[in-house]
Structure formats: structure tokens, C-alpha cells
Amino acid sequence: MPLDANEPTIFELDHGGEGRDWFPAPEPEEEPINSILPTDCIAEQAPDIPNLSELETVRHFTRLSRKNFSVDSGFYPLGSCTMKYNPKVCEALSGLPGFANLHPLTDSQFAQGTLRLMDALSRSLAYLTGMEAVTLNPCAGAHGEFCGMLIARAYHKDCGNNRSVVLVPDSAHGTNPASAVMAGFKTVEVKSNAEGCVDLEDLKKKINEDTAALMLTNPNTLGLFEKEIEEIARLVHDAGALLYYDGANLNAIAGIAQPGDMGFDIIHLNLHKTFATPHGGGGPGSGPVGVNETLVPYLPTPVIEKRDGLYRLDYEKEKSVGQLSTFFGNVGIALRAYVYLRLHGLEGIRKNSETAVLNARYLKKEIESMIPAFLPADCMHEFVLTLKDKDRFGDLNAMVLAKNLLDHGFHAPTVYFPLIAKEALMIEPTESESKQTLDSFVEAIKEILEEYKTDPDRVRNAPHTTPVRRLDEVAAARQPDLVYTCPLCSV
Amino acid sequence: MPLDANEPTIFELDHGGEGRDWFPAPEPEEEPINSILPTDCIAEQAPDIPNLSELETVRHFTRLSRKNFSVDSGFYPLGSCTMKYNPKVCEALSGLPGFANLHPLTDSQFAQGTLRLMDALSRSLAYLTGMEAVTLNPCAGAHGEFCGMLIARAYHKDCGNNRSVVLVPDSAHGTNPASAVMAGFKTVEVKSNAEGCVDLEDLKKKINEDTAALMLTNPNTLGLFEKEIEEIARLVHDAGALLYYDGANLNAIAGIAQPGDMGFDIIHLNLHKTFATPHGGGGPGSGPVGVNETLVPYLPTPVIEKRDGLYRLDYEKEKSVGQLSTFFGNVGIALRAYVYLRLHGLEGIRKNSETAVLNARYLKKEIESMIPAFLPADCMHEFVLTLKDKDRFGDLNAMVLAKNLLDHGFHAPTVYFPLIAKEALMIEPTESESKQTLDSFVEAIKEILEEYKTDPDRVRNAPHTTPVRRLDEVAAARQPDLVYTCPLCSV
Amino acid sequence: MDYIPHTADETQRMLSAVGLNNPSELFHMIPSAFLDPEIEIPTPVTEMEIVEEMEKAAQKNEGGSMVSFLGGGAYDHFVPRTVNALISRGDFYTAYTPYQAEASQGTLQAIYEFQTLLSRLTGMEAANASMYDGASALAEAALMACRVRRKSKILVSAAVNPQYRRVLRTYLEAQAIELIEIPHTEGITDLGSLKETIDADTAAFFVSQPNYFGIFEPVDSIAEIVNHSDALLGASVYPHSLGLLKSPGEWGADIVSGDLQSLGLALNYGGPYAGILAAKQKYIRQMPGRLAGRAKDRDGNPGFTLTLQTREQHIRRAKATSNICTNQALCALASTVYLTLMGSKGLRSAAERSARNAHALKDHLCKINGVRLRFDRPFFNEFVIELPIPIQQWLDKASEENILAGIPISGAETGSKEALLVCATEKTNPVDIDRYSHLLSKMIG
């Protein structure tokens, strides 16, 4: 609808409004503000923010929202992102006033409700993954990785050797090496073998007494289970290093198998993936970190403890890696995950994993005859296609296919990741999607491939039906326009 | 976006799901239900309702919502409907658990919060309109009219004469005659004069000792103030009849002038217009009725009364016209209106009326050069255009213009109402809309008239950009398809 | 607080454009005697202040957080949180009646789905887009029956909810339609009296299943009697029960009314709820209210539109089938979402659970000395008990313990002494059932 056409920014909508009286006017006898506060601290004018009417505001953001694709509006098979259904009840309950209005520095005796739930959630996550203890403090997956790497660092230091290298498979998510570096490590890449898994020979070559940890995603970012995990764990532990689990892909195996069992020493989870907290257009998430028994003392502060029947927060942990966030991370997100886990129990979580894998396996099977998978092995909850065969696909590359899917009413899969797959399309259907939806997605791919034969130009130039067409990102990066400047003001 | 293309019904989405366990399973030792309830009352099968997953449900209704035009998404100048901004705070506060969870038959001592607000609202509405008392029981405007007509009936009966006729101007809203008939009256139409107001001569001709009431909208449905209102009131009262005020158009004069002052004996208000409660896609609304002192005993039951500091509901009112709804009408809507009124006070309400009139007057002025107004007089909060001049507009009639406005991102005005105006377009901008929006609406009309010159076919065939194009209403009414029947089941 | 977008300068420019200097001049056509009235309503407050005021007022409704055994036409059923999440999309609730079909396909399709769901639940062939509430829907159903049969006498069972009967009386009296109440014997409609009273002038007989006392009416016998006359059989139903019970269509009803509240709507101290009106296909042209239908657009694509509008006031005016215009659309949408979420399985188990809980409660209570069922008949999820102590005494005691113990019913209604209508739903907690019976038995001693 033209309703959804170009929407001006709030700065362009600004027509010089004088603003609303949000608060009762100060009593006439009240002193002027600059006799209360030092004049030299006060700005002469209020900040340059438009004063729109409430309807102008509501309409603006309502219209913007309609330009978004979302899980609530359609299939969002974005690989590695687990775009599953975010239950509304989790939203509603985490927002109850008793939770929402609680100040983080409230004496813990008056915050027992939230503290108990946080404790219960971290225990359940520990049981589910087979770890000894879990902290909810990290705000996202990468924050969890950072936390985990700090723990690895502290542990090795404690053991008297400042190991400086973290091994990261070439298929790993970009946050893995970045987090290791944030924690002061150097990273060394471990190759994947022809089957898409860690190349054991390469690992053996690269692991040594300077290796602090190996970061592993399992199933890995190709959607494949690292079958040699026992051998990998043995190699890592024999070298005196720690095995780190990137839990972004836990949705394939939650309740089915435990990272703790496989030999992982440190893990992080993405509550905004496996535990269905919404992605929020990019965040907030929550990245709890679990550790084995040895590493418990290194967990970040504060730590929730129960004493004399009361939960409290302990900031004084001698060996802790310290504090990671202003307070205790994204508590509101943890509450959502708590509700989700309570609704599911073990059976529900297992069924999620099974269905997530079944959906991926089925979808892969249905698509494979049209577009080859990057690797033939049975996938877990996601899989990677490759359009690298130019003879077959011409210039219908991963990006082109992605943009055409938008025109068919689907969000695009993840493209060009993992980096080891050329022209990669990474598809994760999640357990929330019906067979009907998967089938219609297959149908859309078929139609696009057909259309490419009859009208390649239209296909190349997709999308055609989105609020904007393809954007010139190169020009945007060359001359970044990051903040609105009034065209008249700049002359 | 193709996202918003054809969305199957829930019945078509049904793929035979087995349904969810919404409740804990009955204990195994529990008796089967048909040993608790008489078997012959129990249906063999559960009702034939699809079992969709929660995501299927959420996605379906999210997608449907995106096919709607709404005040939150754009300008909605629907005449007579007062599509003003519905403040979110009114929604949020009326839904507080203390209000939402209150059972209507709760002992009134435990419902003092709501009762006090209802009492306060009805008093404020009475003060604002100059009436003696107001009931909140009617569920909508037409329900209020029905209530008002019942009061008129009861009053005349009490006075010993069963007057049987209600006079209704030819410009009146359809509910006016329909409500009079519901209350057992016959209706007689009073003509409008050339100026669009009640024709006093015709009124004099038709009013007599059988006249129970005259129903009047002021400003009337042409958006014109009935200037002769004092004379009309005199004529009506001299004939022993009552003067009824249809308050659908109060948004023009709320706080500026009082129906009570003008001589109206009974009024109804539309909280879903002047008091900004949302229209909900067709309801619920609320249609409070106010009366003068004489008529107070006839108000419907229950009546809120305060005794010994406690509010209670009185059902025993000897002269009352009786009960109109299961409980006390749309309490949740009244709460929204209460919040709205508290936020505005008299000054705010007056400013609303002024701005509503200014916006209409301005818009009329800007459009008039392109499309003539039905009548030249200065309008109040709305005005009527006419496209009846075929020489000038050809087949660009009211409906065609309306549909083209949809393509320009605006909701259409009310068309073909009031009936006395040919090819009528009735435009009510409300006070919520900015000058910028009004100007862009004028621009759109200009563009449509231009386009009609260059590409009349495209104009005739609008809309082009809506989720569906023009629907065949004639065929739909000839063979009504009112409920979904599975195509396979019907063979 | 104001929600007006104009700057002072814009207001001035707009005034100039229409040849004025001052906003007060806008009202020149209003006789000056009427202008500038003195009006004493409270001075405005800010959003921050009204939030505080309303939160306090909500807390003053102690009943809103008490453990409730109240039914009698409004029920505390479980509502998935998703219902509210969906109907609170502004795209739905800030739209008007879908007169411009092309810009209202969301609302229209939802109405069509609602009509279908309700016709399936009631066993009728058609249902409209909603009436105001259960009582006014019953009244409109009675008027509709009179139009269908061109008669002006209505019979109603005295075991129909008294609030509903009051509203029915208001509506029928206005049009001078005769209304006769068929008494109940021991909690069900007196069949003998019905047989005697129904006659060739009767347009319809209306019955509730389950009835006001929660009791199952002998609907098959009733249908037989009514079928022997020319009258229509009308029903007023509690739709929650239809997850489990035979539909009115199955037992022979021609017109069905009821209240949607039990299908996903909050209690809200009585409203907004919404009325159900469903009927056999052959009667739809006499139906009041809005109807959506499926249609084809210019390109042959399916779409939805309001239809059969010639029944309605905006076309037919004085001759319309009803005066209703604004209805309870958003409530109907809530019920549509609710039904879709619950599915057939959820609906049935909700109804079963309500009945089970009520029977558990009854079993507990009837073990107490002197407490007995007023009517010893099968019931659904409400029942009437007599106590050996004054009803009000128990209600007062219970409320001290944070319990709303039931709705007092007068001796006139029960045909004996004052009694108590007690209700359970699928939400009723076993712990609370225990507490109720425990407290009562302690009090009776």
C-alpha cells in the first residue's frame, strides 16, 4: 500500500512544534532553575529534538513497523539465528509491574521474587547442559564468549601459565575470534576437513602448551554435528587447554545431548535463540555462561546465593573474573526464558530439538534437487546450500536468490556465512514452522529458478516489492550519512 | 509487500492439527466426563474449530491486521465518525488488572474504584453538556438513542398521552429513525431547507399533539450548526414534545456551547467519537444518555448512587424505562473516556473543539476551488462536498474519488451520506491532524483530478494498490457467502 | 495535556486562510447566549498524574483480586495472553467499521471467520458480526422471530438469567409485543405450562441451556413441544459450554443468542462484552446487525465485504431490522483469536474442566451439615445451594477471607428461600475449593 511508501524521519516531520506540558507546571513561587543549579552547567537551549504530537509519533513508528519483516509476519529462515516463535505469554509475564518496577539496587530481601527465578533458571540451564553452574550476567552471546574467555584466562593464570592462544575453527562465527581477542588472546584458525568438521590433523598441528582453549560450535555453523567430539575433547584436554562451547546452535540438541557430557568446560547459551526470547530487531538477548566444577570460582560477579532461606547477591568472589555489566545482565530477558522453560520442561525441549532437526532435514531434502547442499552429510537444525556452480546458476548467486525470496514473502536465509562455503545460503527453519510453510518455501525457490530462465533480468534486479529496492551500500560506506542533518541548516 | 497478499482463512490454514493441551491433564483416577454430566447433553465430538499452532495464529492475525487502514497508520477523514487519535494511555489504564478482573456482580463494597470513576464520569458529562444526569448504560450511540426514545415514551405515557410520532430531519443519521421505531414510534421526516438546516415551515406543518419528540443532530450531518435552534426548541416544547440531541457531532462544540442550554431535553453522546475511545473496527463504543431534571426518574437501571460514603447500584427505580444491557454497558470504554476527560479538562476539550472546527474550515477552503461544497455556509467540524456536476466531473463520482484517495495513502471520506446531498463526500479531519497532513490531502485531490484528465481509466478503476481491488458487492449480496464451507466437504 | 499538533503560528496561518483572526470567531453562527458556558469539571492532569490516580482506583476494586465463585452471566475463564497481544494492534482497534472494503480486509476477513466459528459452535448456518451483549442479543433475537413469523408474542423460560429477562422486557414492551414467562419447576422449564401457553400467535419460545441455575434443560422435549407449534425455538447460550455440549442446532433451535464474554473477554465489570446472534440461513434477511461476506474483486481475487446491508439502518433507516450501528467488533475479534488459539481440543477441555471443578466443589459443599442443592438435577458449572444460615452472613464471612462466595438468589427466583448461585471454571483452583468448603463448614459449625 502506498501507506507504506517513503516515511520521512522524525526530523523531517518536525514542523516547529512547541512541545507538550508533560508535567504539572512549577508553582509560580518556585525559584528559577538556574538559581538551583549552577548556571554554567545548564545549556542555554533544550536539546535539538523535534516536538511532534503524540499521533504524529504513533503514526510514524506504526508506519515504520510495517516496513519490517518479522517472525510474527512470516517465515524467517535465517541460519544461525533460530528465528523461532516468541511466545506472547513470555512477553506479558516478564513485564508484570512487580518485575518491571524493581530497582537493581533494591535490598535483596525485597527482591526475592526475581532472585528466586534467576536462581531457578540458572540451575535449570546447568542441568540441561550438564554444567556445574551458570551465570546469567552476560548480555548476549558474544558477551558470554568474552566472559568464557576471561574464565579461561583466569584459570590458566591460576595454574601458573599464561597461555596466549585460542584456537577457532575456520567455520566459526565472527564473534568467536573477536571475543578471544577482547579477552587478550591471539587466535589461530583450525581448518575444517572435507566433511565440514574440525580437521583433526590440523588441530593436532596447532594445539600446544600455549593453547588456552578451543572454541567450538556443535552442531557447527554448517549445521553438522562434530562427530569426533570425544577425540577433540581428548586432544584439547591432553594439551592442558579448555574446550569452549558456543551454544548458539543448542537448539539442535537441547535435551538430546549435553555439552557437559561431551567434554566442554565452558559454554555459553543464547537465550534469544534456543529459549525463544525475541531478537528485538537486533537485541537485547542474553548469553548465560556455564562452567564445569573446577571453573565455578571464576564466574563473574555478582553471584546469586541462597543463605538462611534468602537469596542474595555476592560481589566478593576472590577468583572471579570480575564484573561484566552494570548490574546483572538482561534480567527481563532471563524472565522470558524462565517462562519458556517452565512451559516446556524436558519433554518440550527435546521435542523442539527433534522437530527443529526434522524440519531442516526435510527442507534440505526437498531443496537439494534444485540447489546442492554445500556438504552431503545429514544436517542437524540447519544446513548450507551453495550456488557456486556458475555453469548451473549463472549470475543467480546467493544474494540474488535471497532478494528474490523477499519478493515471495519470505525472509532471506543467512548469506555468505560460514565463510568456508562459497555462495552460501544458510537455512534454519526452526521447529515453529509447519510443513505447509516449508513446502511453500520450496515452491518459491522452484519458481525463482524457473523465472530466472524466462526473465533473468527481473530475477537479477529483485527485490521489486519491498519498501525500497536494493541499496547502494558501497556509496553509503564511502560517505557515511549516520545522522540526519537538516538540508537547509547545512548551507 | 507480497507478505500482505492473499491470506487464507483459519479454516484453510487448518491442516488437521490435534490441538494443544491447554490445561493440566485430568488425574487418571478422575471419572470420565459423561459419568459427571448427562450423556445426552454432551456432543459426540468437539466443535469443528481448527487447531492451529500459536505461531500460525499469531501470524495470521498479524498479517490480517496489516491489511487494515487505521488511525494509527494514516489520515482517516471519515465524516460523522470523528476518527481522532485514541491515546495509548487510555488503553493501558483501562486495562489495569483491578479493572479488568472485576466481576459485574461483585458486591459493590468491593468495586468502589470503578463505581467512583463511573459516577465521576457521568457527572462530568452532565456538567459538560448542561444536563441534569447522565447514564453510562447504553453500549453505543444507537443504543443511547433507543434509550432516549424509551424515556420520551415513558414520559409522555406518564403525562397521560401516548404520543406516537417522532420527527426526524431528512439529513439525520439512519440510526435516528431506526431507534425511534425500535422504541415503538412511527417516524415522520422533516425537510431541510436550502441552507441545509431544519425547514421551520415544514417542522411547523408536521409537529402536533401526537409528536413525541424531534431528534436533532447539532451541528447536523452536513456539518452545519442549526442556527434556529432556539426557535426549534420553542416550537417543540410548545407542542408538548421533547427535543432530542444526537451527540455524534459534539466534537464541534464540546465545551463551547451546551445542548442543555439550547433546550435539548434528552441527549446521547458517543464516547467513541468526542471522547476518543477507539472504534475497534466497528465497536465497542459507549452511548451515555443525559436528561433534564424532569426526566431523571426515567433513566434506565441500574443507577449508581452514593449512600453513606459508598457507591452502589440501584435497580429499583419505579419510573425507569428498565434495563438495557446485561450489566451496565461498556464499562471498560467509560474508563478510557474518564482518563481522556481528566487529561483534558474544560480547556483541553474546548481547544479540541476549536481545532476540529478550524481544521475542517481550513480544509474545506483549500478544497473548495477544486470541488464545490454541497452548501456554502461556514462549516463546523466537518463538511460535505458534492461531485454531482457531471459536466465538470464526468464519471469521477464520490465513490471513484474515495477509491483514488486510498491509492494516495488516505482513508476515504464518508460517501453518499447524508442522503440529501448528491454524490456526497463528507470530510471530518478532527483536531488530531496537522496542517501538513491536511495540505497533503489537498495535494492528493489535486493530483487525482489531474490524473483524471490524463489517464481517466486508471482513475475510474482505482484502487490499484490496496490488498484487493474493487469487490463485486452485488454478486456478494445476491448469493451471500457468510460462513466458510470447506470446498471438499460440500461436494 | 493536549494532543493537538498545531504550532501557534500554524493556527494563525490557518485562521488567516479562512479569513479569521481568532479561534473564537469560528463559532459566529452559534447564538452568543450559548457561548462560553460555565462548566465545572475537574481541571486537567498530566499523564503522570492520571496513571497514579487510576492505579489507586484499580486497587480500590478489592473484588478484582479476590478469589471468585461468581458466575451468573459473566465468568472468570482462562484467556491466553496472546489474545490481548493481537487485538491491541492499533491496525485493528483504531480502524472504523469496514465500510471501505479495500482498506479493511483485515477486519472483514476476521468477521467472516468469526461468523463461521460462531455458526459452527451454535450449529446454525449463519451468525452476524456481533450485538451489544447477551441480553440485548436475546431481545433482538426475539424481535427477529416476530418479524420472521409476523407475530407478536414471545415466551421465555423463567429459568433464563433474570438480567436477560429484564432487558428482553424493555425491548418487547417498547414495541408492544407480549412477553410471557413460562415458570420453572424445580429448576427446569415447566413443560406443561409451556405446552399450554404456546399458541398460534406465538412467534418464539426462548430457553437457556444450561439455564440460569446451571441446570440442563430438557431441550429435546422442549423442541418437540415447540415444533408442534408454528413458533420458532430460540436459545440463549453460554458459549463456553458449547465446547462440550450439543449445539443448539443439534437440539433444534432456530435462532441462537448468547454472550461472547466466556470466549476470551475480560470481566471488566460487565463490559465490553458482545452479543451472539446466529440463525438458520433462511432467516438471515431478517437478521439485525452487520454481516461480512466473501466476494471477488475486479481481478477475480477473493476478498471480503460487508453484505446484505439493505437490512441495516444506514440504508433502510426506519425500516431496518435493527437500529444497531456500532457493535462490539473488537470483542468479536478477541473471541475469534481466542477460539483459534484454543482450537476444538482446548475448548472442549476447558468446558470439561469447568464442569469437573464445579462438581468437585458441589461434592465438598454438600457434605457440610445443612448445605444442600436447591435443585437436585444435573448441572454444568454452576449450581444453587441452600445454607442453614443466612446467605449474607456467609458472604460477609467469606469476603473477610478474600472470597467472593457466590451470587445470592432471591426466594422469588428459586421458588423457595434465598439461596446462593455458585460457579467454578477451568481456572478454579483445588486449593480454593478446599478453602471454600472448609470455611463454610467451620462457620456452620
Added chain:
Amino acid sequence: MDYIPHTADETQRMLSAVGLNNPSELFHMIPSAFLDPEIEIPTPVTEMEIVEEMEKAAQKNEGGSMVSFLGGGAYDHFVPRTVNALISRGDFYTAYTPYQAEASQGTLQAIYEFQTLLSRLTGMEAANASMYDGASALAEAALMACRVRRKSKILVSAAVNPQYRRVLRTYLEAQAIELIEIPHTEGITDLGSLKETIDADTAAFFVSQPNYFGIFEPVDSIAEIVNHSDALLGASVYPHSLGLLKSPGEWGADIVSGDLQSLGLALNYGGPYAGILAAKQKYIRQMPGRLAGRAKDRDGNPGFTLTLQTREQHIRRAKATSNICTNQALCALASTVYLTLMGSKGLRSAAERSARNAHALKDHLCKINGVRLRFDRPFFNEFVIELPIPIQQWLDKASEENILAGIPISGAETGSKEALLVCATEKTNPVDIDRYSHLLSKMIG
């Protein structure tokens, strides 16, 4: 509860399609030793049950409904109800990071607007799309300064919130960056010590305005000192105060961090909040986190896209400016809506009102015998008082009266004995100010 759409039959058909009979076969590649672990998490409950459980838990948070004078990095500010109404649209909150620009214009434009609002508020030329929270944003700002200056020493004022300093330490230690705290003298940064400590190796000095004690720092003098070195001047701000105070840009900051919580976010026991990171244009290529930019589409129409992504981990991996991926986007959206609703006027009056209320409270309290300001300096909306009685005694007493009276600050922080950090906002009610001082003066006697 499960949210899975498949029927048993569909599951079977899909299994067959991939050549399996049984879901357990899906996991054949997992060594069997790992399969079927025993896991003891609570058995599942229904939505109906979890609603009850969570409502009870929420009630156990007495602090959530007490009258609060707590600040110290999280503030109880007024938030228009419209903020939540808009950000709770699924179209926003169930979307991912806007990597597919064409399908994410809503999110992208909102980020662009957010960046603009924040750069205006802070007086910087650019701002990113959010960090995790105020403390981690400060830490990332410090790392950014080290990259910009290619140095590895950071100075921070001891009057910066201690929680923030703890996090800063965690981040800097990891990369072996030296962190030196510049002590405060009587509540403001010790200028002498700063002057002495800052040297050619210093990448940046970070200060808060107002600082942790609520006190205004002598930012002009600080800027002068820092400008004489090669170090950057970094700020950690309380953005609510920027409605009224000079922006960090005005007093010479190069990089600004802070927490969005005071701009429209609920307290939520500490999160989700979001971090602010803004800087001068010349530093943006060293900025961590996401940035949206305006661009042109193929038809020449304006649109928005993520930009300068080569700074980020998904492109640059180990060499990225930060590891951040998921940020706090929805919180940034909430702040964007909040700021748009409040407008410049609302923001300024909110900040004024906070300050007024705090000063009124201070005036009341300082009249009480033995109560005095720890630091006699101008403050914004928080201040530190010393009491003639043990702090905990007063806190206990106040909480009995439903008041959270403040945050205890150790003698180590104040440089003297234990004291109390007390905060007021625009929401603080005069009645509660009276109660606070009344109770305290009664207790002190």
C-alpha cells in the same frame, strides 16, 4: 505446552521423506554415549499455571511497589505508556538485526533516528546503534580511545559509578591496558592528581557529569587539563540530565558513553538497558557496534542500510573493533520513541523537575538535626547525606514504612564514614518527600 505445528501424520510423512521411521534416528551422528541424558528440570506447566506462578513471584518483589529514592545508575523516571504500546508491535520485536535492508527499513530508519537523537543529546557527530549497557559502553569507549590513540593507558575519575569502574577494570585488564583511578576530593575529581597523572602514554581520561555522587564536575577545567595532553576526553553520562545540562560536546568531550535506561526504559532489576556510544566523526572507523546509514536504492529512492560493517566481527573477525553482535536494539527503539514523545520541551522539564525535587528533598533533610550533605557542592538529582545514626538502621526503619530510602555508600567511596546516596526524579511525589523527612526526623528524635 508445545508450540509445534505438526500433526503426528505430518511428522511421519516428513520422516519418511528423509528416509527415517522414528525421530530418534535423526540423531544417529551423535555418539550414543551422549544420547538420552538424565536431566532433572521441573516438569512442564501450562500457560494457566505459569501465569499464576509468575504473578506470585512478582508480588514477592516488594521493592517493586515501594516508594523509592534509589538512583546510583538506574532511575525511576516517568515513561509515557505509548512507548510500550509501540515497541510491543511484533513487527519490531520479532525481527532480527537488519542485515537484509529491504526487509528491515523500519528497524533501520529507527536506528538512524536514534543515532541522530543521541548525537544531538551528547553533542557528538555520530552515535552507534547501542551497546549492552552503560558500564560496558564505558569500557568499550576506553578500548576505542586506546585504538584511536594507539596507547594503552586509561585514566578514570574515582567519582565515576563504582559499578562502571568495576566493569571497566574487567575489560581493560583482559587486554593488559593500564587503568589508573584519579581520586576525588570532596566529591569531585582531584584536578591536581589528574594533571600529575595524565601523560604522553594516556589514551583517555573518563569522567561522569554529574558524577556518581550527583555532583557537577568542573568539566571545563578538566577539559583544559586533558586538552593539554594528547589524551582524549571521555564522558559517561546520565542522559536524562542532558535535557537540561550542557552536552559533553559543548564542554569538550571526544567520546561519550552512558546508559539509555533513563530515557524510557523500565527498571527491570537492572536490565535490559542499553549503552550509549557517541563520538566525533573522525573516530567512527574505530567505533564498536552497529551503525545505520542513509543510502539510495536502485530507483534513486532514499533508504537505510547498515554501514561501515568492516569494523564488525562478522566481517573483520579477530580484527574487529569489538566482539559485539546482538546489542540492545529494542531498548534503543524504546528510547527513540521516548525522546520523540517527550520532545525537547518534555526532556528539559523532566530534568528540571528531577533537580527541583531532589533539592526540595535535600532542603527538608538538611533541616534535621545531624543530617548533612557529605559534600557541600552543587548537585543534580542525587546527593550524599550523612546521618547521626547507622545507615542500615534508617534503611530498615524506612522499609518498614514502605520506603527504599537510598543506596548506602561505603566510607571508602565517600572518603569518610558510611553515607547514603539519595535520589529524586520528576516522579517523586511531594507527599513522599514529606514522609521521608518526617520519618527520618522522628527516628533521629
